[in-house]
Amino acid sequence: MTTPLPTSAQPLSPLGLHRVLDPPGVLPQAAWRLDPSAAIARDEVRIRVDRLNLDAASYRQLRETYAGDPDKIRAAVLEIIATRGKMQNPVTGSGGMLTGTVQEAGPDSPLRLAPGQRIATLVSLTLTPLVITDSLARWDGLSEQIPCEGHAILFARSIAAVLPDDLPAPLSLAVMDVCGAPALTQRVVEPGSVALIIGAAGKSGSLSAAAARQAGASRVIGVVPTDTEAALLRDAKGLVDEIVIADARDPVGLAAKVQAAGGPADVTVVCVDAAGCEGGAILSTAQGGTVIFFSMATSFSAAALGAEGMAADVTMLIGNGYVPGHADLALGLIRTNPAVRNLFDRRLAA
Amino acid sequence: MTTPLPTSAQPLSPLGLHRVLDPPGVLPQAAWRLDPSAAIARDEVRIRVDRLNLDAASYRQLRETYAGDPDKIRAAVLEIIATRGKMQNPVTGSGGMLTGTVQEAGPDSPLRLAPGQRIATLVSLTLTPLVITDSLARWDGLSEQIPCEGHAILFARSIAAVLPDDLPAPLSLAVMDVCGAPALTQRVVEPGSVALIIGAAGKSGSLSAAAARQAGASRVIGVVPTDTEAALLRDAKGLVDEIVIADARDPVGLAAKVQAAGGPADVTVVCVDAAGCEGGAILSTAQGGTVIFFSMATSFSAAALGAEGMAADVTMLIGNGYVPGHADLALGLIRTNPAVRNLFDRRLAA
Numbered sequence: 001m002t003t004p005l006p007t008s009a010q011p012l013s014p015l016g017l018h019r020v021l022d023p024p025g026v027l028p029q030a031a032w033r034l035d036p037s038a039a040i041a042r043d044e045v046r047i048r049v050d051r052l053n054l055d056a057a058s059y060r061q062l063r064e065t066y067a068g069d070p071d072k073i074r075a076a077v078l079e080i081i082a083t084r085g086k087m088q089n090p091v092t093g094s095g096g097m098l099t100g101t102v103q104e105a106g107p108d109s110p111l112r113l114a115p116g117q118r119i120a121t122l123v124s125l126t127l128t129p130l131v132i133t134d135s136l137a138r139w140d141g142l143s144e145q146i147p148c149e150g151h152a153i154l155f156a157r158s159i160a161a162v163l164p165d166d167l168p169a170p171l172s173l174a175v176m177d178v179c180g181a182p183a184l185t186q187r188v189v190e191p192g193s194v195a196l197i198i199g200a201a202g203k204s205g206s207l208s209a210a211a212a213r214q215a216g217a218s219r220v221i222g223v224v225p226t227d228t229e230a231a232l233l234r235d236a237k238g239l240v241d242e243i244v245i246a247d248a249r250d251p252v253g254l255a256a257k258v259q260a261a262g263g264p265a266d267v268t269v270v271c272v273d274a275a276g277c278e279g280g281a282i283l284s285t286a287q288g289g290t291v292i293f294f295s296m297a298t299s300f301s302a303a304a305l306g307a308e309g310m311a312a313d314v315t316m317l318i319g320n321g322y323v324p325g326h327a328d329l330a331l332g333l334i335r336t337n338p339a340v341r342n343l344f345d346r347r348l349a350a
Numbered sequence: 351m352t353t354p355l356p357t358s359a360q361p362l363s364p365l366g367l368h369r370v371l372d373p374p375g376v377l378p379q380a381a382w383r384l385d386p387s388a389a390i391a392r393d394e395v396r397i398r399v400d401r402l403n404l405d406a407a408s409y410r411q412l413r414e415t416y417a418g419d420p421d422k423i424r425a426a427v428l429e430i431i432a433t434r435g436k437m438q439n440p441v442t443g444s445g446g447m448l449t450g451t452v453q454e455a456g457p458d459s460p461l462r463l464a465p466g467q468r469i470a471t472l473v474s475l476t477l478t479p480l481v482i483t484d485s486l487a488r489w490d491g492l493s494e495q496i497p498c499e500g501h502a503i504l505f506a507r508s509i510a511a512v513l514p515d516d517l518p519a520p521l522s523l524a525v526m527d528v529c530g531a532p533a534l535t536q537r538v539v540e541p542g543s544v545a546l547i548i549g550a551a552g553k554s555g556s557l558s559a560a561a562a563r564q565a566g567a568s569r570v571i572g573v574v575p576t577d578t579e580a581a582l583l584r585d586a587k588g589l590v591d592e593i594v595i596a597d598a599r600d601p602v603g604l605a606a607k608v609q610a611a612g613g614p615a616d617v618t619v620v621c622v623d624a625a626g627c628e629g630g631a632i633l634s635t636a637q638g639g640t641v642i643f644f645s646m647a648t649s650f651s652a653a654a655l656g657a658e659g660m661a662a663d664v665t666m667l668i669g670n671g672y673v674p675g676h677a678d679l680a681l682g683l684i685r686t687n688p689a690v691r692n693l694f695d696r697r698l699a700a
Contacts, residue, residue, distance in 0.1 A: 015633075015660060017602060025600075025602055025603070026601075026602065027601055027602060027629065027633075027659075027660070029659050122658075123658070123659055123661065124655075124658075124659060126659075127659055157660060157661040158661065159658075159661050180658065250375075251376075251377055252367060252375055252376065252377060253375065279377060279380075283365075283377075293650070293668070296650070296651050296654070298650045299650065300643070300646070300648045300649065300650045300668060301646050303668045304646070304668050304669055304670060304671060305474070305671070306379075307668075307670045307671070307672060308472075308473065308474075308509075308530065308670065308671030308672045309377075309379050309473055309474055309476070309477055310365060310377070310507060311473065311507040311508065311509050311672050312670070312672060313670075313672060313673060313674055314670065315667065315670070316667065316668035316670055317665065317666065317667060317668070318643070318650060318653045318654050318657075318666035318667070318668060319654055320654060320657045320658065320662070320663075320664065320665075320666055321654060321655070321657070321658030322657060322658045322661050322662060322663060323663060324663055
């Protein structure tokens, strides 16, 4: 297949600006319509898609709008993809991820992918050019998992991870979904430091705890909200040194319990999706320490004003889902740390 | 004056938990009612208050509620302070700051304040125990500046800055109001790096530009939205090396202009209060670089998802308003950098 001229007025762009048709000049995620042509540019990769995994909010909206009618839901998804050149629900704005096989990699692609490799995309469907060729005939419309045929395009700055042969695909996908948290945790935790993981029995929390340990933390404290979660964490032997059962939305109560468990922390990682955990995380962290917020429920202003109000000299990081090598790091933890593996297996079975 | 026993059930706390009356156990900022008794604990400081500066949102709410009637506004403020033991508008939740003179400093106070010093508080009125004794008789109710008599209490972890003798008080207050931004900028910028200041003609932006220069940035790029702001920045000679006029909400357009001006940046500081600047800041920053968000309009999720969607390996910091020594650093910049001083003087005169 020959390399085509870019199909929009834009020059080739690692972010895929040359695939943006409407409105011109915006980023692919913000675009109404992308060009999903199969011909790839020199720095692109084409994937033969076998499965879409719709974002939960997107699927729920479709199911509710069409009262659960599979034919109507299927028609709606096909219409979105045909119209927009990507699967971005116009109501929720959200996308999802996909799995597939590398079909062709341009000579200048930096993604180091080779034809035949089975991969998952780690960037959203909201910015991924996509064509469906089987009318989604094999999808029953009853879940967000869509078996399908078609192709998708990865840009130079897209992110994809090769699905490992030695792990079940659902496990790999669950790990990849949260792999930014352990990668950033490992980057920030220094040997000998005290790490505090709020939400330590969850997927991103347990991987972050394992990453903190691997980075040399002298003590890992895990916070969970209930006895049930504490039992789960206790069964994951060696994952944390101390288990604290506390309401992370109560700053004073949390900080006191963390103190009793060997805190305050040098690095605190917030992995729970509850709102209102900023104050507790800040107050449980030592002066000069760092808080990494991975919860999408984090309020920017609550964190900024909370730290100022407590005269807390803490570095506060917005959890970036992308850190180079994040998928490999997280898959490595799952392979080598039986406690995390056990915890994931139990969560996936539930 | 003798040191009293703490008046609530809580033990002495550097955060002032012992002054929280209702509900018990929460942080002073979250409390409905504080104990503003004049007697100080060993680590507290009492201030003779001469002026309150209400938060703009709080004053606007009061003025609108009472249709601008000065007597009613005055009565409402008095009622809030008498009921809550602090000036926290129950509708807006916001406070403001105060100025006054140190009356008594407990022997264990770490704030290094001495009786007679004129200070401004750098923590919010929302967490500062306060008593008013003159019925606000000298306040006309027509502005958020309230001349008054009374006292306020500072905790061990409160923040206050001595008002310098050599600068006009309004200038010092304006500088202290934004002093966290230059302090964090100076901490992050390394010698020889490229610094990008979005909103460089504003108060926090111009101080951050000066701080980046002082930290050894090899190039300081200032972004402003209009020709008028550009002219202001141009008159502040030497503050920035390059002036970029751009809409910071347009990621692609901003990044292209920053690139042409010598970018991408190693450190980007967002100092504009417009929403939607996350993508442009991330895209204008080099891989491995840092973005400091100081705008309260920053969306946590837009920053986190934006970076991931662009595979941007950037460190994203929530701008913490507290950095040790921040007021001194900012006042030092105002004294030694005529360009910043000139810009502040012009803004204050306007």
